[in-house]
Amino acid sequence: MNSQAFDRLIKALLDGDQSVAVAEAVDLRNAGVDNEQIIIGGIETAMGKLEAKCTVEQFNLLEIMLAGRAVTGVIKALYPDGPPPATRETVALASLEGDVHDLGKNIVKTVLLAKGYRVVDCGKDCPLETLIDKAEREGARTICISGLITSIMPLVRQVLPMLQIRGLTGIKVLAGGAALKQASANSLNVHYVADSVFDCVRYLEESTGQAPVQSQ
Ligand code: B12
Structure with missing residues (x-):
């Protein structure tokens, strides 16, 4: 059935x-x-x-x-009820400059909000500097990059070095989306490549030692 x-x-x-x-x-x-x-x-x-x-x-x-x-x-x-009050860490989320796909990014946002994360949505076609500025200003502990076209891979590789230059070494960088999830974390120079937003939530829960949220 x-x-x-x-x-x-x-x-x-x-x-x-x-x-x-x-x-x-x-x-x-x-x-x-x-x-x-x-x-x-x-x-x-x-x-x-x-x-x-x-x-x-x-x-x-x-x-x-x-x-x-x-x-x-x-x-x-x-997800009819809208997000519950945020009780978990702040995540900055974007599709990077040159990538206008945002359906996947928006799903990631909805699911993370439903799981209690605070999400700073930096939009699609987002310049790297803007993403990093917002992540810093909003106190994000994680940056999530959604990538649907392979041409943005070189930009993804620059995220960690740019965070290092800015002294933001505590921020984790996660990649996902149809194009990026075919690459390894090593080749993209990120901490983790998630297969889906649910895989991303499991990774965040494991790395912060938080109890899983069962509801959605
Ligand atoms: C819809 C679509 C469009 C729409 C986008 C509408 C929108 N608002 O997003 C429009 C028509 C605008 C479009 C335009 C283009 N597109 Co297009 N598009 C697609 C299509 C058919 C579906 C993409 C999609 O929405 N998938 C559905 C979502 C739900 O899946 P997802 O993003 O992977 O997200 C899921 C997970 O991956 C995860 N996830 C997503 N992001 C993240 C991030 C993190 C951190 C985590 C944890 C998880 C996560 O969560 C989601 C839910 O599970 C794909 C084909 C495909 N198979 O993907 C082509 C595709 C991505 N497009 C492609 C191309 C080439 C283009 C164009 C260049 C076409 C052109 N000739 O001009 C343009 C412009 C691109 C640009 N500069 O950005 C290519 C890319 C090829 C490549 N590998 O580089 C694809 C693969 C089609 C193809 N084979 O040719 N496109």
Whole structure:
């Protein structure tokens, strides 16, 4: 039953049909499927299938934007209550300059907020200096970089050296997103490359010794 329900969710997302996608995601939730499975098995799978529509030869902006809108609707439905008061560390989050993809970044923000983290969202296409300035000003203990295009990898490698120059050696740097998660932490010069936002939360909980939050 679940595999057919996932297929229907994926189809609705690819069709850009927000209301059907939301209804399918809510049905999955009601059937006991957790948000992690819906995001990874549903949303990420659907967006992976959109890949063919994103090439220079076959770029269909409208279809991709409608699918993106459906993704945003599903995420709102999966996290309907809004974030609880922040009780955990501050995380600064961005897609770096040259990368305008922000659907994944926005999912990371929603999930981290739901888990009680304070998130400073520095947006997409964010210059490295701006990210580091905000991380310092807001007292972030972690910087999360979302990367969907491989051309931003050289910029990612500069984050730790720039933090060192600024004397901000206590800040951890995490990378994620479709392009960055295919690289190793070593090659990106970051502390950790997370496979998903849920993997990132587990890493943060383990590295700070905090008890896991079960709810979402
Ligand atoms: C939607 C999309 C777009 C939309 C973006 C809309 C938006 N608001 O984000 C639009 C149409 C704008 C777009 C534009 C372009 N795109 Co595009 N796009 C995609 C597509 C189809 C889906 C991306 C997506 O949203 N995925 C869904 C999200 C939910 O997944 P995700 O980001 O991986 O996030 C999940 C996890 O990875 C994790 N996560 C994400 N970030 C982080 C960070 C941390 C720290 C952690 C812990 C976790 C984490 O959490 C999320 C939930 O689990 C992909 C194909 C693909 N397979 O990814 C191409 C793709 C990324 N795009 C691509 C390209 C080439 C482009 C363009 C250059 C196209 C062009 N010809 O102009 C432009 C401009 C790019 C630029 N300068 O930034 C290529 C990149 C190739 C590469 N490896 O470099 C891809 C892979 C398609 C392809 N194969 O050609 N794109």
